Amino acid sequence: MRKRKLATCTALFAIALPVFAADTSVDVRANIKGICVIDSITAIDFGDLEQGTTAPDRNAPGSVRYWCTKGLVYSVTLGNGNNATGSQRRMKGVAVTNSAEFLPYDLTSGSPATGTGAGPGAPVTLTLTGSVRGADYNLLSVGQLLDTVVVTIAP
Template identity: 35%
Template sequence: MSINLYKSKINHHRFIGRYIFTALLFMCCSLFYSSAHAESCWISGGNLSFGTVNAQGSSTVSTDITVNCNSNWSQPIAYKMCLVVDSIDPAGQDPRSMISYDTYPAPLLNYNLYYDVAKTRKVPSTSNQSTAQCQSFQVSSNSGNPTTLIKMYGQVLSGQNVSAGYYKTNNMSLKLLYASRYGTEFPTDLEALASQNSANNYLLVNANYENSCLIVSATDIDFGTVDRLTAPRYQSGTIQLACPTGTNWKVSLDNGINASGTQRRMKNAQGSYLDYALYQDASRSILWQGNTQYSFSNQTIPVYGAIPAQDINSVGQYSDTITVTLTY
């Protein structure tokens, strides 16, 4: 019996050993899980809408990307996080593009994303993440899943003449790279950018390119300074339009505010006049008839001016104002 009793104690001791080992293993796993869980972050999706835009581009718009991070039950956590955006469909980084399926072939509308309202820091893609801007987020102990915001700005680039319609992105990926430390000392930007920790979601960007034409500019025609007009003087200006691709448009010029019938004239402060003419071509053979609509294939329209030889009745500055009318 003593032998049997001794064996029973050995078996009982082994059972306790296994139990203690199992409990310790369970505790280690639990602690590991809690640590990993406390240092995780996730982000919301975003929507950046430019509204109605045209060839002059857009105003600067913004959106907030919401970030949540776990807290630890007993100590604070310092996070460093860096946001990058991958434009997958349509592809591109600088500039990025939206696409419209309202016409064929599908046109692209270019824009850029920025970290700041002054538009000095562009948001890069993952392939160029070393230029990303990072920010810090301090999480108190036992505070649940607190929230912080990352603001992002966008602007449609000016000078684009594309088809009118609805433009959007099909696939854009938000990626948050982050690192963390227990306590109040933040990781460096480099640590966050090199970290394997990341959170992902999607961003939708859209705009409506309006079906409207604009007169962007009309430069002055300055004939300079003369003592007398014994020979003709020539000079030119430019009318710059911005119309969506496929839009039919026409341009007309009136005869000015000093005209005598159809004769365009400049006037000085003494009430003296100088005759002049406006032409459509450099050889000055095709007149711009007053209040007559003309069609052009180019949205940069030259205007050629000429002052014929004539007497100058009084000194002073001679000027006239021509009204440009765009019909579409």
């Protein structure tokens, strides 16, 4: 009878052995995409320019507010506009009476041309100043003038 008990105990012991599982791991990943976003733009508007024997030179402010992903190195460039001749920016007449006329202007930026992004919580304002000479607009016909300058903010 003793043999039977021993056999039964051995069988129960074999059934009670734990089953071991293999360890594995799962990677969890993300990538923060580097982007720059323009939040708002304030146009450069010279308003009404009045001709006269001593028409004054005029300046007008404008701005572009933007942000770039934190840590992203970026650069800001200003295009020459749609009506440039060489590197001289020009506004073009949009009314029938002055559609073939151009008003030269200068555009300067008060901000650095490069930077490092600080994220959406820290936007940057690119200050712009446009200027026209009285001697240039004193020669033009009545009507509105317009140009569009592309501002590029890129990594």
